[in-house]
Every structure is written in structure tokens, then in C-alpha cells.
Amino acid sequence: MLSKKTQYAFHALVHLAENVDKGPILISEIAQEKNISIKFLENILLELKNAGILGSKKGKGGGYYLMRPPKEIALAKIIRLLDGPIALLPCVSLNYYERCENCRDEAVCGLNEVMGRVRDSALKILENKTLKDILTRNS
């Protein structure tokens, strides 16, 4: 399961995408709209900003905004940033690979193979679906 952090991030990003034309959006507005602790959300948005996904403006009239159009922000990127690996096992992770401690040879491990396929099927969706795709259904 995705962490709350990542879940909140998605909801916040959706809100930002839905209000792309309204200039910077307040953390407090997002927090209220999406029912998220404002202080927790603050940290999350900051992390997204440091990763180059969001931009911000301080002071009056400030807030957060997307650095790119929604259709260029893939869901996989957000998950990897905040949650880490998408794969079910370290030994099949593309971005967070770790050697398997429990099997002799990954190249012959059937579990490794199946989990690799699960990873691929998830990535096929998560790398191609973007913020734009989760704005409203049937679009």
C-alpha cells in the first residue's frame, strides 16, 4: 500500500492541477479541501518542490504551483519519490535494487521472475498515466 504521504501528495497534486489557471494555491486551501493535516502537508509539498515537481512563491499572494503541465507528471515518479520502490521485492526493483539474501541465484529464481512481471505490469500503467489522467474519469 502507498503511504499516507504519497496518497496526500496525489490528492494535493490533483487539486493543483485542477486550479492550474488560478496562480499559486495556498497550502491551507489544499489541506482544507482534501482533509489533510496542514503541517504534514507542508512537509510533503516542500519535498515535491525540492524534487522540482512543484514551484512556490512566498509572502502574500504566494502558494504552490505545478512546474510542468499535468500531462507531463507521471504517477510513477511521485510514488518513487515519496514511497520508494514500486516493485514488490528489492531484487526486482529498477530504482532501489538490493540483492536477494535468501536465494542462491536470482537469475534462476522463479519468484524473482514472477515479481518482475508484476512490476512491469504496474509500471506499464504508472509510468504512462499522468496527473492529467487522474483529474476526472472518462477523459
Add this chain to the structure above:
Amino acid sequence: MLSKKTQYAFHALVHLAENVDKGPILISEIAQEKNISIKFLENILLELKNAGILGSKKGKGGGYYLMRPPKEIALAKIIRLLDGPIALLPCVSLNYYERCENCRDEAVCGLNEVMGRVRDSALKILENKTLKDILTRNS
């Protein structure tokens, strides 16, 4: 990612499946073979037994064994038992559903829809692949 518990379970089950014809297998043998803490593994095998996946025999000549042939034990079942939901979000989980606290209407939520598809693509593999499929590659 799957927990260590589930990862260990898979490796242990593979070992049991590979030695199906040798009668009950000792916890200690599996622990040594797969490099797992024996006491931790003990708990895991017990849980698998209580779920009807394994059987056991006490005393000399005792140990654990599969209750069904490897090809009848789906990977999804093991994951759900030890790790819980396979879905990435509570609101798209078939077995551990929870209402989304952050969106107005799941029926119209695009995130819900995409994550539902990720779940389906993972389940398509995990419900159909069995212990038998992870014994050796290319079989």
C-alpha cells in the same frame, strides 16, 4: 514492498514444494537453507498452518508439509494472508477495502480508477501464478 515475513514465507514454501516427496521438513532445515532466523520462521510457518496452507507433525520425524499440491497454492493468497492488501490504495482493495477520506466521490475519482487498474494487472498474475510456477524458471 512485501514484508520480510512474506518474503520468508515464499522462500520457505518453495523449499517445501521442492521437497514434497521427502515427508515433513524441519523448520531448522528451512531456516538454515534459506538463511532465515529460526524463531521468526517458526511464527510464520505456524501462521501458514493455521490458515490451512501447511500441515505439521510433532516429535521425531516431524516437520512441516504442504496441505495441497504446489500448483494449487496461488501467490496472491500468501500475500493477502501475511501482508494484507495487494492494492496500492485502501479504496481499491477487494479484500481490505476502506473508504477514501480525501476525495468526494470514489466513483468519479481518477486516482481510484487508475489504481484499480494497477490492482487488476497485479492480480491477474498473482492469482494465477502458483507455488509451482516459482519453483524453477522456464517451466
Add this chain to the structure above:
DNA sequence: TTATTAGTCTATCTTTTTTATAGGTTTTAT
């Protein structure tokens, strides 16, 4: 029938991760 073997059960403990909060600092518009 006793000793040994091996799983059963339950409790606890430690560590890590997750979730959340607190409070001061900096920047910017007015």
C-alpha cells in the same frame, strides 16, 4: 515409561518507519 525431538503458543522486546506537530526563519506584497 522415560527421554528426546520437534512443533505450539504467547509474550515481550527492539528497531524502524510512519504520521504528525511545534516553532522559529525568511521572503514578498502592500
Add this chain to the structure above:
DNA sequence: ATAAAACCTATAAAAAAGATAGACTAATAA
């Protein structure tokens, strides 16, 4: 200047994961 709003760092609280301990029960063999 002042008020608004993000920035930053630290910490705390709670939950989950990972691991261990030890007494108990059942089965087997001598």
C-alpha cells in the same frame, strides 16, 4: 513596517516490522 505565506529543522508519538525467549504439548523411540 507589517502581515502573509512558504521554509526549515527538530522532535515526538504511534504503529508496524522484525526478532527473540521460554515454557508447553505431542509424538516417537529406546
